[in-house]
Amino acid sequence: MGFDRDEFVSECLSTVRAGDHLGEAAGQLLDRAISDPNSIEAEIGDRTIVPSMIAWHRSDELTILHMVWPPGVELFAHDHNMWAAVGVYGGREDNQFYDLRPDGRIEPSTGKTLSRGDTTNLGIDVVHSVSNPTREWSGAIHVYGGDYFAVPRMMWRGDTLDPAPLDSALIGQAIEQAAASARTLSERNPEV
Numbered sequence: 001m002g003f004d005r006d007e008f009v010s011e012c013l014s015t016v017r018a019g020d021h022l023g024e025a026a027g028q029l030l031d032r033a034i035s036d037p038n039s040i041e042a043e044i045g046d047r048t049i050v051p052s053m054i055a056w057h058r059s060d061e062l063t064i065l066h067m068v069w070p071p072g073v074e075l076f077a078h079d080h081n082m083w084a085a086v087g088v089y090g091g092r093e094d095n096q097f098y099d100l101r102p103d104g105r106i107e108p109s110t111g112k113t114l115s116r117g118d119t120t121n122l123g124i125d126v127v128h129s130v131s132n133p134t135r136e137w138s139g140a141i142h143v144y145g146g147d148y149f150a151v152p153r154m155m156w157r158g159d160t161l162d163p164a165p166l167d168s169a170l171i172g173q174a175i176e177q178a179a180a181s182a183r184t185l186s187e188r189n190p191e192v
């Protein structure tokens, strides 16, 4: 059976309302969906040359986002303050994880590349930056254990990696700039 967006949302909601190990359980649902990326593309359609962040669901208990990011995008480090499960059905999302120091700054630690068909679970205290270093637009489903847009969050950017309140407009700008560059590159080199 193919991927059904509404069914996926309702399964995630039921799982979260059922109780324990919410992130792990949602991750398993995402694993199942992402294991068949063709069926997700059949339901959602092709990734376009326009970035998007569409909320399939938003509530206090759960946010489910459909993300389409341009080639070359680099999003600075941020936290979520809630568990998350990320699944990539096209392109790539490269994660750089960070350790939080006592002074509030961060230090790079491990990394994880997610390509087509890969998922990962992120703990509540994860700090990461994400990039798409490929020439292909990435497509992903992100599931968060809370209201992604309402919970106070932090970001780290610049040489010092000092913390600051998250400015979602800056993230939007980074995505739009990368999208514009990708479109220009594609116009100049249509075969790329």
Ligand SMILES: [Fe+2]
Pocket: 078, 079, 080, 128, 130
């Ligand atoms: Fe994130």
